[in-house]
Amino acid sequence: xxxxxxxLGRMGQIVVxxxxxxxxxxxxxxxxxxxxxxxxDAGAEPADSLEDLCDRLGTEKxxxxxxxxxxxxxxxxxxxxxxxxxxxxxxxxxxxxxxDSVRRAQDCDAAYLDCGTSGGPAGAELGFxxxxxxxxxxxxxxxxxxDAVATGPAGHDRMGAAGSGHYVKMVHNxxxxxxxxxxxxxxxxxxxxxxxxxxxxxxxxxxNGAVIRSWLLELCExxxxxxxxxxxxxxxxxxxxxxxxxxxxxxLELEVPVPLIxxxxxxxxxxxxxxxSRRLANRLRYGFGRHEVVRRE
Numbered sequence: 001x002x003x004x005x006x007x008l009g010r011m012g013q014i015v016v017x018x019x020x021x022x023x024x025x026x027x028x029x030x031x032x033x034x035x036x037x038x039x040x041d042a043g044a045e046p047a048d049s050l051e052d053l054c055d056r057l058g059t060e061k062x063x064x065x066x067x068x069x070x071x072x073x074x075x076x077x078x079x080x081x082x083x084x085x086x087x088x089x090x091x092x093x094x095x096x097x098x099x100d101s102v103r104r105a106q107d108c109d110a111a112y113l114d115c116g117t118s119g120g121p122a123g124a125e126l127g128f129x130x131x132x133x134x135x136x137x138x139x140x141x142x143x144x145x146x147d148a149v150a151t152g153p154a155g156h157d158r159m160g161a162a163g164s165g166h167y168v169k170m171v172h173n174x175x176x177x178x179x180x181x182x183x184x185x186x187x188x189x190x191x192x193x194x195x196x197x198x199x200x201x202x203x204x205x206x207x208n209g210a211v212i213r214s215w216l217l218e219l220c221e222x223x224x225x226x227x228x229x230x231x232x233x234x235x236x237x238x239x240x241x242x243x244x245x246x247x248x249x250x251x252l253e254l255e256v257p258v259p260l261i262x263x264x265x266x267x268x269x270x271x272x273x274x275x276x277s278r279r280l281a282n283r284l285r286y287g288f289g290r291h292e293v294v295r296r297e
Contacts, residue, residue: 001144002027004053004063005044006076007094008035010290011117012066014124015093015149016044022148029053050076054083061088061110062142069096069242077104084110089138093117093130095243098167101133105162111138112162116169119151120289127151131172132158133165174247174261179216180284181264184277187220191229191276200224219287223280231279235294238268238281 001024005016008030016026020043028039029047040046047053054061061084065076073096084090088110092101094117101114116131117123130150132139139146139158150156159168190197203221207213227234244265251258271278285291 001025001062002057003145004029004047004057004061005039005066006030006050006053006063007066007068007072008032008039009066010121011093011123012064013038013042014121014128015064015066017042017124018127018149019145020044022144024145024148027053027056050079051083054080059087062091062145063089063110064091064093064145066093069094069100073100073104077108081109084108086110089113089142091115091132091142092166095169095173096166097246098133098163098165098170101166102163105134111135113138113142114163114165116159116165116167116172118169118172122288123149127155130156131165131168132156133160133167134158134162170243170246170250173243174258174265176216177244177247177264177268178260179214180281181260181267181277183216183220183284184280187280188276197229198224199229216284216288219284220280222287223283227283231276231283233296234279234283235296236271236275236278236282237294238271238278238285239291239294240285241265241268244268 003019003024004027005012006029008028016028016039019026026044027047028036028044029050030036036046045056047056065073067073067076073092086109090108090110091113093115096114105112113132113134117128119128127150130146136158146156147153159165187199190199190202200221203217203224207217207221248262248265267278282294286293
């Protein structure tokens with residue numbers, strides 16, 4: 001299959017590399033010439049504009065957008081619109097709001113798949129978890145690429161109609177907030193508690209057979225190993241919050257109680273007072289997404 005990839009940041013480059021590794025062809029474009037050069041070094045065919053990318057793809061275009069959610073997606077779709085028809089497929093792999101994805105699916109002449117993507121930079125080695133919404137025939141047509149980009153056939157599935165992929169990813173992120181908060185609070189109690197504990201050793205022990213073992217707990221172990229049990233100069237500041245806010249807003253609209261997710265979101269917004277739990281969440285975001293670690297002055 002030939003795939004066009006637009007947006008060559010960390011996640012976009014992983015899509016390029018894993019698609020190439022599976023034996024598919026890739027045409028790559030980004031507004032950064034350096035990013036395009038990196039994709040070309042990996043084996044992708046470089047394009048110097050969206051029009052050029054579409055010309056290189058020919059008929060039955062398969063395009064993966066990996067650009068920031070919001071205006072950048074709409075801008076890319078506006079530029080692509082003159083070149084797209086009903087036989088083409090566009091995948092939005094960013095963290096778009098599901099209602100935006102429903103609107104875009106209605107407005108786009110091509111089949112539109114909203115693809116919630118989880119796994120962060122670790123996906124370069126392991127593959128992503130992909131939650132896909134949109135037409136079933138378009139999903140089936142893209143299955144070879146999804147197999148390549150995900151952890152394998154079990155690492156992706158069609159969630160339902162347009163918007164459902166990003167809806168499931170939105171709730172996934174809300175759960176992620178609550179899990180990070182739970183680990184943070186538990187380790188804060190251990191840190192402030194009755195014993196002088198090696199928190200790396202605690203995390204390592206828990207990760208070997210305990211009920212609460214997980215990848216996030218492995219990242220706790222990594223954080224304590226690299227920063228120390230007191231987290232060194234990691235600041236009490238947790239960035240992010242958009243997908244968690246959307247999750248809470250949806251829960252309020254549907255009158256579904258989500259107190260843990262709501263509380264975790266509130267903790268992010270309240271990160272003005274030095275709290276160990278938020279400092280750990282700050283460092284965990286680096287572990288799974290390579291987000292910048294805010295440091296103390």
